Amino acid sequence: MIDLRSDTLTMPDESMLQTIMTARLGDDGRVGADGRGEDLTINALEDLTAELTGMEAGLLCPTGTMGNTCGVLSWCKAGDKVLVHEQQHLLLTEKFLFDEQYCRMIPVKYAMNEKNTPDVEQIDKLLAESGAKLLCLENTHNFSGGYVIPVEEMARLRAVADKHGAHIHMDGARLFHAAAALGVEAREITRYVDSVMVCISKGIGAPVGSVLCSTKAQIAKAREIRKVLGGGMRQAGVIAAPGIYALQHNLQRMREDIANARLTASLLRGRLRKLTMQDEVQSNILVLDVSKAGVSPAEFCAMAEARGLLIKTVLQTCVRLVYYKGIGSEDARRAAEIILELDAAI
Secondary structure, three states: OEEOOOHHHOOOOHHHHHHHHOOOOOOOOOOOOOOOOOOHHHHHHHHHHHHHHOOOEEEEEOOHHHHHHHHHHHHOOOOOEEEEEOOOHHHHHHOHHHOOOOOOOEEEEEOEOOOOOEOHHHHHHHHHHHOOOEEEEEOOEHHHHOEOOOHHHHHHHHHHHHHOOOEEEEEEOOHHHHHHHHOOOHHHHHOOOOEEEEEOOOOOOOOOOEEEEEOHHHHHHHHHHHHHOOOOOOOOHHHHHHHHHHHHHOOOOHHHHHHHHHHHHHHHOOOOOOOEEOOOOOOOEEEEEOOOOOOOHHHHHHHHHHOOEEOEEEOOOEEEEEOOOOOOHHHHHHHHHHHHHHHHHO
8 A cells, every 4th residue: 555645654663763762852831931841852863853943942843733833823813814825734634723712813815926835915915904023924835836035026925914914823734845856955945934843753754743943931931831731741852862863864765755756746747537646746745636537535545445546535625646655656656556546447
């Protein structure tokens, strides 16, 4: 079975697991005068992630949802207006910030332009009209098909936010795939944002966790928010140690994931009759629209599973394939074969 449902399916190898055995542990909930916990391995992971993103400090969170939530709440309060893309993950899937039962933030929704990047002109207008003081970005953008915001467009977004006195938070769950796609260091992207959440449990390959990075002052706020949300941890160096290993050993192989996603796309392009593929595969995600195929996304996924391919439904009319450590070029080729077989059969 070829499993392309998500890059959360990466499994730790033996070398990564061995780091747990030698990790220096402590109580991360016991915060000293320096604002840091007592688990030295967690501190090392937070420092490494902050360095890679060009930020002052980091905060380990158990999930990306909590990392994004702590990041946004460090800038805003319940009921505030926040600019988000209409298909942004933290709006459609994470939900907590905008749920009527919880934070009740008001989403001011912006669209993508023809290049599948945030529409800067519309964002300029919406910031002026709404008075919102936070713009949320997602790089890469999950549901659109892993599209990347180029560095020059990040600079334009920064200028617009500054014009209106707004901060920028980035959901960088797949930030290092974005950096690999653009051929730049991650910090060249994040230099234009005020806070960023990075998942270490997706394509990077660690088992658990995400790290929120920002200034020392914002991370101090976020640490208190994390505690209120139940995210304070004790000897979580057992989580942090594999994360350090992943950041030290797995960043260069992001290019392999992108190459495999593009390989499947190249084998499908021009040969699909009923399915519609995204215009360009930029990172490790490939989205197919099944709306003209006469089957629902769930039905298409069931048909694919019967042929040995696990994929996931996204939005209302699409399915998603995600490439990651453990998926090779032969898997990418076979995935294309199965998609073509289904496209011919339906």
